[in-house]
Amino acid sequence: MEFSTATLNRALELARRGEGHTRPNPPVGAMLFTARGKCIGEGYHHRAGENHAEVEAIADRQRRFPKCRPDTLLVTLEPCSKPGRVGACTDAIIRSGIKHVTYLCTDPNPKNRNRARRVLAACGISCDHLPCIEAEELIKPFAKRVKTGLPYVTVKLAMTLDGKFADNWGDGKWISSEESRVVTGRLRERVDAIMVGAETVRKDDPSLLSHGKPNPDLVRVVVSRSGKLPKKAQVFADGQNQTLVFDDPRVALTELGKAGFNHVLCEGGAGLATSLVEQGLVDEWLTVLCPKVIGNRHIRDAALLGAGKLKDLHICLRA
Ligand SMILES: [Zn+2]
Incomplete structure (x- = not known):
């Protein structure tokens, strides 16, 4: 047929x-x-x-x-x-x-x-x-885990035109536009776990949940060498999805792979993403390029190129 x-x-x-x-x-x-x-x-x-x-x-x-x-x-x-x-x-x-x-x-x-x-x-x-x-x-994520024991890892980071991930105060959440947050939301709906570094939890305090339909199967993962994390952070205090803490990204992925996690999304920060790349653990990298320029200012004062007419650019590369 x-x-x-x-x-x-x-x-x-x-x-x-x-x-x-x-x-x-x-x-x-x-x-x-x-x-x-x-x-x-x-x-x-x-x-x-x-x-x-x-x-x-x-x-x-x-x-x-x-x-x-x-x-x-x-x-x-x-x-x-x-x-x-x-x-x-x-x-x-x-x-x-x-x-x-x-x-x-x-x-x-x-x-x-x-x-x-x-x-x-x-x-x-x-x-x-x-x-x-x-x-x-x-x-692809399932195939990678079956073959290697490790989950498929997508890194997603938002960046300004002048190459800034976050300002001096680490306010990375001010970078992406509403439209990008929708794209991220969809990506969050497709994965088994979302992983961030300790600094992202301390500075941005994200919920790491999709803004759309709640997904009770999604697990949140924080990588922290010290393990000193604010108990009031949303990922621990909001009573929503489970949050796991690991002291090393490779250990985290190995354990997640053993537990059957196929696809892990890393949403930063830049330190954790770098560590994953250095260890050859990244399969896919998504950069959201925002039409903003920070220069040496505070990100909330970032200059917007094209007076809001330009949209974020999503660039996806696969290893
Ligand atoms: Zn079957």
């Missing part, structure tokens, strides 16, 4: 709904079709311990189109073929009467790669791997 770009995008969109909630699993989306190409089921993996996307799509078909016969399953990641916290998806596929499976990327664990194909073929179900860059992107 041929899939349109719109169909592939729909499957990816379903998968993205799970981002930030599925650790230690990756986000996955699935769609089920009749032999004539009618979509009769959709699903995604909501969180670990719950149904995988394939099982959700099969259940959706049973609810909405009980009389339609399922023929082809499209799934953003190769189905699992070994039981974990839930049964193997290949078993559910075999039971459902599906004839054909197309997956957009293979299992990043070399031991399982293309295992689903062999298991399903033994039961007369054909499999296709339709390579898709967006689907690979989606499981």
Whole structure:
């Protein structure tokens, strides 16, 4: 069966709904079709311990189109073929009467790669791997942790045109615009943990939570050599998400990797970001370049270029 770009995008969109909630699993989306190409089921993996996307799509078909016969399953990641916290998806596929499976990327664990194909073929179900860059992107954090034991690390820092991260008083929060805060908010919704250095907690006192929908699965991480942190800081006192404290960034990432965290976002400060780069722990760097110039002034008096007409520029580099 041929899939349109719109169909592939729909499957990816379903998968993205799970981002930030599925650790230690990756986000996955699935769609089920009749032999004539009618979509009769959709699903995604909501969180670990719950149904995988394939099982959700099969259940959706049973609810909405009980009389339609399922023929082809499209799934953003190769189905699992070994039981974990839930049964193997290949078993559910075999039971459902599906004839054909197309997956957009293979299992990043070399031991399982293309295992689903062999298991399903033994039961007369054909499999296709339709390579898709967006689907690979989606499981990149999971793939890194499976291969290295460490989470995928994105560093995000806001900077002025004259290269200042923060002023002499460390007021970094005055740098980004409202629009940038929206972009950061979305990024925060996609990750498993947000990490900052002790200075950021002392000077900026951020909540590190998304301004949008609350994500109870998000964990906040503070790296502090001394461990001397203000108890009144929002990350400890707001009674919201869990906050972990580590004395070293590598130890923090190693422990988070062991606990199944796939994607960690570091929001500064510059000292912690530098330390992560020096140790080769950064996978992706996002600089938000703000159209402001501080010079030697206080950041609150920063001069705005273009009288507010210019927007922040988001530059993303991948290691
Ligand atoms: Zn599965």
